[in-house]
Amino acid sequence: EKVIGRLLRRLAELNYPKNKLEVIVMDDQSTDRTGEIAELYASKNPSLIRVVHRKVGGVGKAAVLNEGLQHARGEIIGFFDADYVPKRNILEKMLPYFLDSSVGVVQGRIFVLNERQSLVSRIVALERLGGYLVSQYARDLFGLIPQFAGTVGLIRRDLLLALGGFNLDTLAEDTDLTFRIVLAGFQIKYVNFAESGEEAVKGWRQYWRQRKRWAKGHMQCAFNYVFPLLKSPKISLKRKIDGLLLLNVYFLPILVMVSWILL
DSSP, X not given: OOSHHHHXXXXXXXXXXXXXXXXEEEEESOSSSHHHHHHHHHHHSTTTEEEEEESSSOOSHHHHHHHHHHHOOOSEEEEOOTTEEEOTTHHHHHGGGGGSTTEEEEEEEEEESOGGGOHHHHHHHHHHIIIIIIIIHHHHHTTSOXXXXXXXXXXXXXXXXXXXXXXXXXXXXXXXXXXXXXXXXXXXXXXXXXXXXXXXXXXHHHHHHHHHHHHHHHHHHHHHHHHHHHHOTTSOHHHHHHHHHHHTGGXXXXXXXXXXXXX
């Protein structure tokens, strides 16, 4: 309820023809005023914003996204979490990459809006700088595997449907979809100048819970996709090496700890 209005106000301001844009708000059994606020903005922009209130259904973000996909009519589907604020020109900077038929996903850059709020938000801001201005940018520059982040990303609707939507059996539906798209022979493009701010977590407990979920989901993807990645004839050797590093990134702290113990 603290952030949804800000996002919907910005989506209504995007530099994009309104007759070619639809905004679908997935209100997943909220107990605060999220649904009420979303309906208020929908009443102001009835031709643009539609609110779907979930009372029952599958649990987790992947289930919600799959249900939202059933309501979407666009050729390209974009994803924004509620606590994000994209730049007004983000679509015009990302959409041209779909002129290349081999591109399945286009990912934008994420930066932290509330960097100065706490020590934790400053740490997250550093992570985002390294993760996007260095890692994602380098992966795109060298033709490796940029990662779909699950937000601030666009994907071809027919490709997502052909892949069966989002995987309900993993906590990292974004990483899972990244490798299913790559294994299907499509490219993921990262656009460094298509930007969106995010509201970073500001407390250690939130930070721990978030990273724990990311790590568990990422490890699930590692077990699921290491061998398909290595065996795929559609993926070059350098992309296989990069994919292995990406899949196993959360195992690195464990290996470091083991090496400390052994030393």
